[in-house]
Amino acid sequence: MRSYEQYCAVARALDVVGDRWSLLIVRELILRGPCRYTDLRHGLPGIATNLLADRLGELEKAGIVEKVDAPPPVATSLYELTPRGRDLGPVLESLGRWGSVLMETGRRGDQFRSHWLAFPISRLVDAAPEAPPVTIQLRTGDQPMVVETASGSVRARPGTIEDPDAVLAGPPDAVLGVLVGRMDLAKARRRGLRFEGNVAALERIRPSR
Amino acid sequence: MRSYEQYCAVARALDVVGDRWSLLIVRELILRGPCRYTDLRHGLPGIATNLLADRLGELEKAGIVEKVDAPPPVATSLYELTPRGRDLGPVLESLGRWGSVLMETGRRGDQFRSHWLAFPISRLVDAAPEAPPVTIQLRTGDQPMVVETASGSVRARPGTIEDPDAVLAGPPDAVLGVLVGRMDLAKARRRGLRFEGNVAALERIRPSR
DNA sequence: CGGCATCCTCTTTGATACTG
DNA sequence: CAGTATCAAAGAGGATGCCG
Numbered sequence: 001m002r003s004y005e006q007y008c009a010v011a012r013a014l015d016v017v018g019d020r021w022s023l024l025i026v027r028e029l030i031l032r033g034p035c036r037y038t039d040l041r042h043g044l045p046g047i048a049t050n051l052l053a054d055r056l057g058e059l060e061k062a063g064i065v066e067k068v069d070a071p072p073p074v075a076t077s078l079y080e081l082t083p084r085g086r087d088l089g090p091v092l093e094s095l096g097r098w099g100s101v102l103m104e105t106g107r108r109g110d111q112f113r114s115h116w117l118a119f120p121i122s123r124l125v126d127a128a129p130e131a132p133p134v135t136i137q138l139r140t141g142d143q144p145m146v147v148e149t150a151s152g153s154v155r156a157r158p159g160t161i162e163d164p165d166a167v168l169a170g171p172p173d174a175v176l177g178v179l180v181g182r183m184d185l186a187k188a189r190r191r192g193l194r195f196e197g198n199v200a201a202l203e204r205i206r207p208s209r
Numbered sequence: 210m211r212s213y214e215q216y217c218a219v220a221r222a223l224d225v226v227g228d229r230w231s232l233l234i235v236r237e238l239i240l241r242g243p244c245r246y247t248d249l250r251h252g253l254p255g256i257a258t259n260l261l262a263d264r265l266g267e268l269e270k271a272g273i274v275e276k277v278d279a280p281p282p283v284a285t286s287l288y289e290l291t292p293r294g295r296d297l298g299p300v301l302e303s304l305g306r307w308g309s310v311l312m313e314t315g316r317r318g319d320q321f322r323s324h325w326l327a328f329p330i331s332r333l334v335d336a337a338p339e340a341p342p343v344t345i346q347l348r349t350g351d352q353p354m355v356v357e358t359a360s361g362s363v364r365a366r367p368g369t370i371e372d373p374d375a376v377l378a379g380p381p382d383a384v385l386g387v388l389v390g391r392m393d394l395a396k397a398r399r400r401g402l403r404f405e406g407n408v409a410a411l412e413r414i415r416p417s418r
Numbered sequence: 419c420g421g422c423a424t425c426c427t428c429t430t431t432g433a434t435a436c437t438g
Numbered sequence: 439c440a441g442t443a444t445c446a447a448a449g450a451g452g453a454t455g456c457c458g
Contacts, residue, residue, distance in 0.1 A: 001430095004233065004255060004428095005254075005255055005317075005318065005319045006233075006254065006255070006319055006320050006321070007321040007381050007382070008239065008320040008321075008325040009305040009309045009312050009329060010235075010236050010301055010308060011233060011308075013304045013307050013308030013311065014304070014308075015281065015311075017417070019430095020431075021431095023223065024213065025222050027217070027219050030266070032359060035440080036440085037441070038440075046215070046224045046391065047432090048431070048434090049430075049433095049441070049442090050431090050443080050444095051430095052441090065256060075439090076439065089305055090303040090306070091221055091307055093303070094215075094299040094300045094303045095218075095219050095222045096222065097299070098297060098300055099216075099218035099219055099220075099221045099225075100218045102218065102221040102222065102224075103216070103218050107216050110214045111214055111216065112217075114425085116217040117217070120218065129333075134284070161302065168448060173216070174371050174407065183398070209292055211431090211448085211449095217443095228449095230450095233443090245420080246421055246422080247419090255451090257450070257451050257452060258421085258452095259423070259451085260450070260451075261422090262422055263419080322423080396448095420445090420458095421456105422455105422457095423443105423454105423455085424453100425454085425455095426451105426452090426454105427449070427451085427453105427455085428452100429449085429451090430450085431446105432448090433445090433447100434444085435442105436442080436443070436444095437440100437442075437443090437449085438439105438440090438441090438442100
């Protein structure tokens, strides 16, 4: 990106990460940890491959991303964040918080990847830390996810679990709407949500405001 | 900006404010309050006038900026932030925090405007709230600024004050470096800082980390 | 002059094809 | 798999023109 040439911290930050796609690449690496080139392409639907290569080069030069050789089992190299890159977490956090109200409009044919749910879900809070743990199986997007409470917080990870307290399946906006408490079950069902299990499990998960 | 078309809060936020210059326009309106078109141009050195007009139109359509007729004395219209626009404060805050280490490299011929100092200065903290207030006069950039402590916090505003506890003048990086405690007085003087007054006044102002 | 709209050039992006 | 090469389209930057 062409520099703004302003002696201001915001402008200088944007000189480095203000390019189109740059912050979304960081999002992928924060959400998924070290990634192969192909993993990044999959998590960034719409990016042109030459742009991904360009941006990775720039981010590497800026000390945000590091290219490392993967340990023996994998025969490729991985991209991962440097500590300086991980420091962008609060930037993504504030942007995501500001953007969360824009998620109410559902999709307009937007692409979706399941692991993107980890961001809003990490903002949920387990209302009763001393109560028994809750597990919820999600089936939306490209891969199944598990939501589980752990010591007062809520986390999401890819994978499946046996005997979850509830299963949510269907379109991403309905699943997300119910999870964050923005949409009630009846409305979500009308939008295509399939729900099984214990409704009380959802009440253990509440938006932290 | 072309949409990323991703059902992710970060991507949707960037759909709205990810355009070049957009967040810097918001910076100006947060730092200076309602602005005339010309004020914005002055605070955004390097922007092409058609781009400023374009961006203002987009930001208005997105509900971030509002164009209002100024009250009688002024014969022009003003641009101001909507509540939704003011909600971008934390985004600029986190970006500025991340970018602050990029300010150590001084200028490379970058443009500078005095009011940009308000951002880093608001992160300073008055170490001893019960101690007498401190006022510092700054003379760097396009207009004089006053830094003053008030009930435990530190604020900056344009203007001059009589009998300040200290006066800092010279290049912006030296003034800023001393203010945030990154540069000691000797080094700042070698970089062109002119200092008058009470050194102890600086010790009342400390980075809040 | 403040507040844009137009025109033109140059750079960046996006889509696709191709290679080690 | 992990990119590079190519080329058309979109966007940015700069100059200038217009209008109250």
